[in-house]
Amino acid sequence: MAGSREVRNKIKSVKNTQKITRAMEMVAASKMRKAQDRMKKARPYGEKIRNVAAHMSRANTEYRHPFLIERDTVKRIGIIIVTSDKGLCGGLNTNVLRKAINQMKAWQADGEQIEVCCIGNKGLGFMSRIGASVTSQVIGLGDTPDMEKLIGAVKVVLDGYTQDQFDRVYVFYNRFINTMKQEPVMEQLLPLTDERMQKEDQTNDKPKATWDYIYEPEAKPVIDDIMVRYVEALIYQAVTENMASEQSARMVAMKAASDNAGSVIDELTLIYNKSRQAAITKELSEIVGGAAAV
Amino acid sequence: MGTIFHLDIVSAEESIYSGPVEFLVAPAQMGEVGIYPRHTPMLTRIKSGMVRIKAQLKEEELIYVSGGMLEVQPDIVTILADTAVRSHDLDEAKAIEAKRAAEEAMKSKESELDYARAQAELIEAMAQLAAIDKLRKRGH
Numbered sequence: 001m002a003g004s005r006e007v008r009n010k011i012k013s014v015k016n017t018q019k020i021t022r023a024m025e026m027v028a029a030s031k032m033r034k035a036q037d038r039m040k041k042a043r044p045y046g047e048k049i050r051n052v053a054a055h056m057s058r059a060n061t062e063y064r065h066p067f068l069i070e071r072d073t074v075k076r077i078g079i080i081i082v083t084s085d086k087g088l089c090g091g092l093n094t095n096v097l098r099k100a101i102n103q104m105k106a107w108q109a110d111g112e113q114i115e116v117c118c119i120g121n122k123g124l125g126f127m128s129r130i131g132a133s134v135t136s137q138v139i140g141l142g143d144t145p146d147m148e149k150l151i152g153a154v155k156v157v158l159d160g161y162t163q164d165q166f167d168r169v170y171v172f173y174n175r176f177i178n179t180m181k182q183e184p185v186m187e188q189l190l191p192l193t194d195e196r197m198q199k200e201d202q203t204n205d206k207p208k209a210t211w212d213y214i215y216e217p218e219a220k221p222v223i224d225d226i227m228v229r230y231v232e233a234l235i236y237q238a239v240t241e242n243m244a245s246e247q248s249a250r251m252v253a254m255k256a257a258s259d260n261a262g263s264v265i266d267e268l269t270l271i272y273n274k275s276r277q278a279a280i281t282k283e284l285s286e287i288v289g290g291a292a293a294v
Numbered sequence: 295m296g297t298i299f300h301l302d303i304v305s306a307e308e309s310i311y312s313g314p315v316e317f318l319v320a321p322a323q324m325g326e327v328g329i330y331p332r333h334t335p336m337l338t339r340i341k342s343g344m345v346r347i348k349a350q351l352k353e354e355e356l357i358y359v360s361g362g363m364l365e366v367q368p369d370i371v372t373i374l375a376d377t378a379v380r381s382h383d384l385d386e387a388k389a390i391e392a393k394r395a396a397e398e399a400m401k402s403k404e405s406e407l408d409y410a411r412a413q414a415e416l417i418e419a420m421a422q423l424a425a426i427d428k429l430r431k432r433g434h
Contacts, residue, residue, distance in 0.1 A: 041307060045307075048372050051372070052337075052372060117396075136392040136396045147377045153389075155385055155388065211335060213335045213337040214336040214337070215337055216327075216337075217323060217324055222337050223337075226337070232306075233306060
């Protein structure tokens with residue numbers, strides 16, 4: 001019965017694994033709900049600040065912010081990669097990193113220099129492994145993405161842009177479509193394209209105004225502040241979407257793992273029963289044979 | 295129309311207030327501002343403090359905001375509240391910290407790299423074990 005004991009141990013270990021994956025699935029499911037809530041709660045801010053930015057781009061402002069100005073030559077590119085801190089969430093991080101690496105190769109072929117800002121442990125590990133130059137990082141965001149933690153890393157990139165270290169900034173993250181589907185996307189963050197602003201400003205279709213705001217205390221610092229907050233809001237949204245994606249991808253992956261464990265257990269149980277029956281049959285036939293011999 | 299305007303108070307983490315109001319007082323950077331409907335367009339920073347709101351047929355309401363931006367349009371007013379305490383120096387310090395962390399990670403590369411390498415080795419070892427397992431089964 002040595003074989004059947006081995007099978008029994010194997011079944012036990014698979015069952016234990018299944019318990020873990022099932023627990024992780026349930027944890028991910030409850031976290032997913034919260035992450036989705038957060039994602040939805042972050043939307044009004046994004047919409048409002050977009051409206052303000054669109055009003056501003058239409059207003060006859062006395063000062064045009066560098067974020068709005070398209071540059072002619074693009075030599076250095078800054079990218080922000082949003083990934084999860086932990087693994088076990090299916091192909092989520094792999095997909096977004098693959099998209100990023102393909103794009104980076106294309107840029108490098110064009111002779112452009114690339115610097116990376118990593119949000120999330122997985123992206124950071126990957127980027128330092130392939131030897132990309134990482135200018136800033138945020139890891140260990142936990143389950144609640146605090147704006148406060150993102151500010152520093154984002155500022156490095158924005159400062160890089162205003163100081164002409166980058167001519168363009170892109171962001172990579174997983175867009176949350178639904179629980180079953182997440183899509184890796186690349187978006188141009190800077191310069192903020194007119195097209196993008198206009199697309200987002202469908203709510204308010206007034207012709208280009210000749211008015212300007214009253215600024216307190218002055219135009220420049222106020223517009224600077226708004227622009228920085230606008231970009232931060234975009235990144236914050238990307239992070240919340242990525243987190244919702246992470247939790248739902250993990251839930252799906254763990255569900256698949258639990259199901260697979262179930263089918264492995266079924267298979268092993270079948271093998272176990274077969275070997276048990278074979279052993280009994282063997283024993284019986286030995287007894288019968290022995291009795292016949294007597 | 296004309297006696298009320300729409301007010302939205304939002305922060306990056308949630309929507310705090312949304313609805314029609316008659317009158318509003320906010321702690322702007324240069325001093326408190328009171329806003330009635332059809333105010334001239336205005337953009338300003340606000341300090342942390344109380345925003346006083348008077349909605350129709352309601353008592354005055356006080357909402358705390360920790361600073362942010364105030365945009366006034368004739369019939370829409372938006373307050374973009376900050377969730378974090380902001381100042382130029384604080385932001386700068388955070389940026390330096392983020393940079394330093396990245397540089398350190400690039401220089402030593404140890405923790406992540408070791409972890410990544412260990413993970414890769416583990417995967418390889420697991421694959422080898424699986425292959426041995428399969429071979430053994432076939433041998434039986």
